Amino acid sequence: MNSQSIAPPQSLEVMKRSPYFLGWDDQRLARLARGSRLTAYRKGEELVHKGDTLRDLQIVIQGQVRVALRLPNGTERVIELVGRGESFGEACLVEDTPTPYHVIANVNSRLLAIDGGALIAEMQRDPAFCFQMLKRVSKRLLGMLTDTEVCAQRSGTQRVACFLMRHKPDHASESFVFELPASKRDVAAKIGLAPETFSRVLARLRQQGAIRVQGRRIEIKRSQVLMDLLPRNAIPPAAA
């Protein structure tokens, strides 16, 4: 179950291929690559324990990890599903605070760790770069708000409907298709439901003809049915 570090010289190459670093200055990339480490993790491995102090910004190069909280009953609440080209840890780095969450690999994954000190140095050198990070954290904050809105729905049906509708493309009509970002268990943990409840709600919506389900592939057939479950609650279209 041990993680396996990969030779650092590859970092720059990896960074240039990752969507996360698209548009970044070559010089900056080179500077940040110096203190970075590429690490492979196995499925189920806990990369970050609750209370750890992060020294690096973590970027998923390949695979997927989940950021989550452990609940008293042994289950967990998923905060964020982080896939290729995405990151976590910005806020904890900036605030120099122990992580209030743990992070586990959902599948075999490779992550690049960018030295936090170097990153902050870059920010304090270049306002535009700092502002970019500010935008990143702001976006995540807004994302957490919509997650909170989903979880705040009283009934499980409403939570699922709210979650599904967040995946509607801006211009889409009654029907559209999308893929769940992770296993149904993880999605259930993200919207604050027991996996069984999530399964039951999907089954009911399916029987009502509102959706179709094929594994992780969800087809919304009549989004109006879902909308009707969310009385007087305007849902801002989320960017996919």
Add this chain to the structure above:
Amino acid sequence: MNSQSIAPPQSLEVMKRSPYFLGWDDQRLARLARGSRLTAYRKGEELVHKGDTLRDLQIVIQGQVRVALRLPNGTERVIELVGRGESFGEACLVEDTPTPYHVIANVNSRLLAIDGGALIAEMQRDPAFCFQMLKRVSKRLLGMLTDTEVCAQRSGTQRVACFLMRHKPDHASESFVFELPASKRDVAAKIGLAPETFSRVLARLRQQGAIRVQGRRIEIKRSQVLMDLLPRNAIPPAAA
């Protein structure tokens, strides 16, 4: 119910007296004061409607507002209680996104609105200032995480226990005292409970001798009792 704008020239004076601007450069204060407006709101007034696009950063000079989401059943979920010297709207300004929440004055309040454009200009001029904003948003993001942790607790008793324990001073012993940040109704809405449930849970904890309640003043008498309600929240890395 209409808000009342107050003459702008006072802005600089107000800013110098607000804890929010402590340590800010005088020049910057002067620049920002130019495009700012001081506004008074009456209790219950909705300063910001869901979906509004903020043009300003809002700082509470006096009073308290609540940032909240409206739920299908007519109640609301409180995201944040913002009091004197605190602010809201950073993330929406930076991302130029409509507010996913609404904001209501809990009591008669005065707020200072700082022009968003001017603020962003300041940030792009000075990395240190931009980093300060980054820290501010990061802190709020971490705050939302702990709020999420409270709301993720399955039982109402656990939610309340989790919420109460968050107010324990670092060094405090078994007992300590603190004030609820708002009415019990708003606090209940913050931790995702119906006001009745919150009241009942407090009553039960009181009967058990764990706490004492006098209006908004809460005395935690035996914090161990509360801790015991939150089993093994931190699981040591036993998997080795």
Add this chain to the structure above:
DNA sequence: CGCGACTTTGAAGTAAATCAATGGGCGTGG
């Protein structure tokens, strides 16, 4: 002193968590 808002308390209904067991899909290993 009386009104309104907040809080508490009571009773009932309901929905979700939980426990339990089966089924299905996939990767692994034979």
Add this chain to the structure above:
DNA sequence: CCACGCCCATTGATTTACTTCAAAGTCGCG
């Protein structure tokens, strides 16, 4: 290539406790 085993998903039955509706009580304020 097939068989096994594991993990994920589904379905059923039960229990719990939270929401909801209702009403009385309390507090602060005008």
